[in-house]
Amino acid sequence: MDTILVVNAGSSSVKFQVYSVEGEGTLRRQIKGQMDGIGTRPRLRASGANGDSRADRCYPIEAVANVPAAMEVAGDWLRNEMQVNPLAVGHRVVHGGAEFDRPVLIDHGVVARLDRLVPLAPLHQPHNLAPVRSILVNFPKLPQVACFDTAFHRTHSAVADHYAIPHQLHSEGVRRYGFHGLSYEYISKTLPQIAPEIATRRIIVAHLGSGASMCAIKGGQSVESTMGFTALDGLPMGTRPGQLDPGVVLYLMSEKGLSAAKVQDFLYRDCGLKGLSGISNDMRELEASDSFNAKLAIDCFVYRIGLNAGMLAAALQGLDAFVFTAGIGENSAGIRARVVEHLGWFGVTLDAAENARHARLISRPDSAIPVYVVPTDEELMIAQHTLALLMNGKSHDSRTKRVS
Template sequence: MLILVLNAGSSSLKYQLINVQTAEVKASGLCERIGIDGVMKHEIAEHRKLQIDHPMPTHKEAIEFMLDILTHDDTQVIANIDEIAAVGHRVVHGGEYFNKSILINANVVKKIEELVPLAPLHNPAHILGIKICQELLPGKPNVAVFDTAFHQTMPEENYLYAVPHEDYTEHHLRKYGFHGTSHYYVSDQAIQMLDKKESKVIVCHLGNGSSICAVKDGKSIDTTMGLTPLEGLVMGTRSGDIDAGVIPYLMDKKGMDSNQMINYLNKKSGILGVSGISSDLREVIKAAKDGDHRSKICIEMMCNRIKKYICSYIGILGGVDAICFTAGIGENADLIREKSCANLEFLGIELDKKKNKKRESGNREINKDNSPVKIYVIPTNEEYVIAQDTYNLVKG
């Protein structure tokens, strides 16, 4: 069964065509600059890579062009679109409505629309992708897979904020958490590697957006992102945790309104803001090696925040069996893994520096042989989780 996985952004569209039974990615790609001039980067399973300039005034043209590329004689991976059994959509915010993936109907779309105020940059684009697929692929099932769903198992004391309770009951003010499909996939892989159903796992999803999740017996019990993806770690352009008093202070000093303040914290802070060089950690690490002081401090701040949450989640879990690193930074930046685990030997976390520096594909163990706590590098696969959930719901 072939599942088309879509992640519609405000001006972009990521996609994969996946054979769920074999886990083969038949094709994948990214449509960028939708509404401007349009660029598609497309890869076929045989490692044929294409970059195509094509007008994409709206998401509809982007999806039409993607379907054409999948079936075109020169780039064909399927004979016709009837071979697509269903479409799985990544949806960032499911609020408290959705604690698992769901077949999409009019009521589901309505609920996702109601949650737009909680994810104004994401949910509108997801809704657009869903409606276009319903139009272009009539009769094909569509499934919504939510970033927030995995975290709906958090206990009340971990998801509530210490504010008047009516702001939760009336305005849905609470921690929701994100990167749920990644945290689910990586923790599930770790549980299999541990061969332990009763387990305590900490997953560090480190990329341009980053979050950490405490997973007990396969269920999320706490995570670093909150009402929005702004809370928690130091990220590419996001500040992460910050004293709320900073907001009115800076608004007064810099004459900013609330929208400018949110833009400041979401797009001008984090690694970019501290280093002053780039939001790309690779460039910051290079600058630090060349002696740039702000880049060095940026790396230390980032790793200290990761370490702080690892230690706090060990306390919440009552111990830990495995710490997992995943996503772009987590999978590739050995320096960040090393610094994040440094001086935690007293907790049984003993990193093997030689194993850590090795470049290998697939799941791997980077702890010392006698380390009480396992340390894993596990490549995430959010698209496969979406495809698998879609397949299971359609098959059912």
């Protein structure tokens, strides 16, 4: 069986999925798994196409001390026990900079160029590249494809792309990029099948998870995003602050004596819902808490979503649909209901019963703007791009089909 392996590596986990390649470019998910607890409590878990357990194993810390070691353990399991020998491997890479506006085949030169972007995504980029390097060393002839979270947003206009800073800095790459592009691209390509009447119109998609952002899409293309130069911008997130006056950074350095490295660590790991609540970065825990600060964290999260919806509607010069996606957006009926309250001035009205049962369409028939819940699938998007590049040297187009 021909297969595509998709890898999404973080600092303490490596998620992977295996897709079989069937007739006419159809991809069917066969295995979904992850190695988590890297360096602390390593554990390999995987399930089959029907959700049946394929593996659940714990390992000593020294056996899986880092991402390359996790790749080796997971890779051995896939090859030796599951008989998976992929045609190619597709990787999620958070930052593609100004250069990479579409998926690319990876070689050592591409890795070197992507490595220069580590300062722009320090929480993600080094870990995204770790399995790439591991496979280059151990399986140098196996094709690898990098798929970028920034690429979908390279359709932004120059006005949306620029900061009000000297042009030299822009030419050096200091510009607004936007992230979560693989998720937004998936939603954009899925809407024609589930809501063709709004698929090419003016849409705001809210990708609400541990990382959170929103995107204005028109005609299937990104027009504006809440994230900019780095993945710190825009909405409050699990551990990141979102929009922040640059003066706060100057204050932390001049008055608190924090080094640039300390500020970076603080902004990526100790802010957002975690910082506001003092309890957790997990929305489920905050919704279950009676703490005043937990409620404040949720209030701020919802409030900022409402504010940014107004900004993105202005960029679109109107609004024809609103879409929730990602972990919180797909699973929290309470957060969706509160966000919709903030969209009331658009004429949006919620169908509480449909929202409670997590229906695809959760707005009432008389709502001026329809509101949808659409599960995202970044891994399938990566698999599609990888297969397309392997077959014809081009990124994914609408001919590639999905089979759940």
